[in-house]
Amino acid sequence: MNFLQTLTNGEEGLFKSDTLTPMQKMTLRFVVVGLLYYGFVVVEGMIMRTYQVTPISLIPPNQYFAILTAHPLVGIFGSTYSIVFGAFLFLVPFLMKKPLWSIKLANWTCGLVGIGTFTFWFSGFLTHYAPLYTLYWPLPADFTQFSVWGGTFFIFGIALVMLGTVFFVINVFKTITYTPEDREKQPASALLSSALGISGLKNLFRKNKQEHLVSLPVAAIARGTVDTAFNAIVILFTGVLILVYMIA
Amino acid sequence: MxxxxxxxxxxxxxxxxxxxxxxxxxxxxxxxxxxxxxxxxxxxxxxxxxxxxxxxxxxxxxxxxxxxxxWKSMDLNRASIKADKTFYISVANHKFNLPAEKMIIKTNNKVLFNVTSEDLTYGFGLFRQDNSMLFQMQVLPGHKNDILWQFDRPGIYSIRSTEYSGPKGIKMIEKNAVIVTN
Incomplete structure (x- = not known):
């Protein structure tokens, strides 16, 4: 069995993709996308290290700065977001013993994060768009140094990732708050309150403590998801503003 | 200081x-x-x-x-301190436009560096001969950017942009631009 066969079918053909459930397939997609971009980041990191020791003739300075700009974003969004989103979209339903609210939406998250990351990375690679992640205005729109198309596709790629992130946030909170049809109805507001730690906070001042409806790991994921939601809103809003400025 | x-x-x-x-x-x-x-x-x-x-x-x-x-006390009392010297510097197209005369300062003088940017966000930093930084500030376009500094010893300093302003910004170094004498 050659390397490619082992990679796709597992050791001695033990990996049988047709036996996987939709949840397993979805989770595995996130892992594959995350690891692929982790590989990207590792290679880019080594290139940048080498370049700092001694400039590489094959890589012009503009290309180096383009790598410097895309590298952390590929690491954060393409790799870390993918792996963490995949794990959490698997964990939340598993820990709450109910199905994920929407596997379709989860697959959209995976696709948008994967395609969005490739879009901004490839845009930087081709056009050398390099305002760095600091985005000191008006550097992202400095078209004396960068191509307007490079910038447009770079920001468009980031916007796709953020859209995928919004889908992830919706999926996590919907999974936490909905009640499957075959179960006794639990109020969504009470579940949300427990997940966000509001009921826990109220318990500190109550004589009759209320039971936590959501387990601690799910509550931790929910609170982390709130941060992700804020990030997505701010980055998406800023991205759209820059995009409008570029196109206008 | x-x-x-x-x-x-x-x-x-x-x-x-x-x-x-x-x-x-x-x-x-x-x-x-x-x-x-x-x-x-x-x-x-x-x-x-x-x-x-x-x-x-x-x-x-x-x-x-x-x-x-x-520099804390000097920063807090900025309004009541009169600078012994003021240098006006502008930055545009990744280039510092320094005053026509050499910037020579006497030890213990308080100096105000007034720096404006005509296009991008830059940094304005003074560096010692050993490449360590004495101070720096951000220079935002469309804003007043100044820093008051008291030089308490003689020295020769270079000016560098301390903020990333695109690939062209890496060459923004003015060697031996500020001289502090006894």
């Missing part, structure tokens, strides 16, 4: 010691609650007293080191 290098070394030592104390406390706590036998319980009063002490040391450290920052 204390040299910023000394402040940096002093703060590095103080904060390293502080972190080591925190690590020792956490290590002691971890060891005690995981060891075998009856004595694996820590008195909560003792633990929280130590945490409170660490918070107190941490806050005190901030207050004390805040007082050692050499």
């Amino acid at each position: 204390i040299d910023s290098n000394i402040v940096l070394i002093g703060q590095a030592i103080a904060y390293t010691l502080y972190v080591l104390i925190i690590m020792i406390l956490i290590g002691w706590f971890g060891y005690n609650i995981t060891r075998q036998g009856k004595s694996n319980v820590i008195n909560p009063k003792l633990f929280y007293s130590l945490v409170a002490l660490l918070v107190l040391i941490g806050v005190s450290l901030h207050i004390v080191t805040h007082e050692t920052i050499p």
Whole structure:
């Protein structure tokens, strides 16, 4: 069995993709996308290290700065977001013993994060768009140094990732708050309150403590998801503003 | 005014010691609650007293080191201080436009650097001959950017942009631009 066969079918053909459930397939997609971009980041990191020791003739300075700009974003969004989103979209339903609210939406998250990351990375690679992640205005729109198309596709790629992130946030909170049809109805507001730690906070001042409806790991994921939601809103809003400025 | 290098070394030592104390406390706590036998319980009063002490040391450290920052008092009293000299510098197209005359300063003079940007966000930093930084500020386009500094010893300084302004910005170095004499 050659390397490619082992990679796709597992050791001695033990990996049988047709036996996987939709949840397993979805989770595995996130892992594959995350690891692929982790590989990207590792290679880019080594290139940048080498370049700092001694400039590489094959890589012009503009290309180096383009790598410097895309590298952390590929690491954060393409790799870390993918792996963490995949794990959490698997964990939340598993820990709450109910199905994920929407596997379709989860697959959209995976696709948008994967395609969005490739879009901004490839845009930087081709056009050398390099305002760095600091985005000191008006550097992202400095078209004396960068191509307007490079910038447009770079920001468009980031916007796709953020859209995928919004889908992830919706999926996590919907999974936490909905009640499957075959179960006794639990109020969504009470579940949300427990997940966000509001009921826990109220318990500190109550004589009759209320039971936590959501387990601690799910509550931790929910609170982390709130941060992700804020990030997505701010980055998406800023991205759209820059995009409008570029196109206008 | 204390040299910023000394402040940096002093703060590095103080904060390293502080972190080591925190690590020792956490290590002691971890060891005690995981060891075998009856004595694996820590008195909560003792633990929280130590945490409170660490918070107190941490806050005190901030207050004390805040007082050692050499430019603090001058910054707070900016309105009442008159600069001995003012230099107007503009930045455009990744180039510092320095005053026509060489920037020569007498020791202990208070100097105001007024820097404007005509296009991008840049940095304005003065660097010693050994490439260490004396001070820096951000230079935003469309904003007033100035810094008041008292030079307490002779020296020759270069000016560099300390903010990323695109690939063209890496060459923004003006060697031996500021000279401080006795």
